Amino acid sequence: MPDPTAARRLMVDSQLRDRGISDTRVLDAMLRVPRHEFVSEANRAQAYEDHPLPIGDSQTISQPYIVALMLESLQVTPNDKVLEVGTGSGYAAALLAELAAEVFSIERHVSLAESARNLLSTLGYRNVHVIIGDGALGLPDSAPFDAILVSAAALHLPPALPAQLRDGGRMIIPIGSSDSQQLQFIRMVNGQAVTSLRELVRFVPLVPGQE
Numbered sequence: 717m718p719d720p721t722a723a724r725r726l727m728v729d730s731q732l733r734d735r736g737i738s739d740t741r742v743l744d745a746m747l748r749v750p751r752h753e754f755v756s757e758a759n760r761a762q763a764y765e766d767h768p769l770p771i772g773d774s775q776t777i778s779q780p781y782i783v784a785l786m787l788e789s790l791q792v793t794p795n796d797k798v799l800e801v802g803t804g805s806g807y808a809a810a811l812l813a814e815l816a817a818e819v820f821s822i823e824r825h826v827s828l829a830e831s832a833r834n835l836l837s838t839l840g841y842r843n844v845h846v847i848i849g850d851g852a853l854g855l856p857d858s859a860p861f862d863a864i865l866v867s868a869a870a871l872h873l874p875p876a877l878p879a880q881l882r883d884g885g886r887m888i889i890p891i892g893s894s895d896s897q898q899l900q901f902i903r904m905v906n907g908q909a910v911t912s913l914r915e916l917v918r919f920v921p922l923v924p925g926q927e
């Protein structure tokens with residue numbers, strides 16, 4: 717493939733910065749994480765294009781812009797403990813690992829979880845834990861979290877997730893059916909979930925239970 721560093725810079729400038737992503741920590745993380753490592757050889761040449769790509773098991777690595785938008789909304793800080801639901805390729809988990817102190821990422825497909833875990837370790841990420849399980853249940857033993865990123869679309873908000881946010885914690889999740897979903901941003905304020913509606917999106921569904 718052409719020089720990945722140049723492709724990544726072009727992606728950050730034309731797909732993210734030009735569309736209004738301005739958080740420099742998010743932009744810098746997206747400049748650093750080698751997205752081409754998270755897709756198969758066959759898709760490598762397209763790794764920095766403006767769309768999702770297949771990663772096996774009928775799942776996809778999300779479009780870079782949508783990942784950036786979700787990360788920017790979460791305002792992750794270097795001391796944060798973060799939960800991701802839907803590890804998939806591990807790409808968003810790597811970005812979160814760049815932004816946060818500690819990342820827990822849950823994936824229901826054993827094969828995806830194992831390859832993401834191996835890749836993240838090979839790339840040197842020591843602050844990410846990939847867990848096989850049902851992300852709709854969250855991870856009560858490691859809660860509370862400062863931020864939760866849900867990378868698959870739920871029909872309804874899984875109640876266990878906002879319950880695992882600390883006060884002041886943030887969460888972003890696509891909600892809706894397969895053809896119509898909207899990002900919901902949730903902030904815990906004095907024990908209450910305050911919700912705002914954001915962009916329309918299209919994600920693979922959140923499937924209950926483990927594989």
Ligand code: SAH
Nearest residue numbers: 777802804805807808823824851867922923
């Ligand atoms: N963040 C990923 C994109 C993942 S696509 C990346 O950067 O590549 C959504 C992922 O959510 C898929 O891998 C799918 O298997 C997973 N998923 C769906 N339902 C789930 C559930 N209930 N618990 C955990 N993972 C789930």
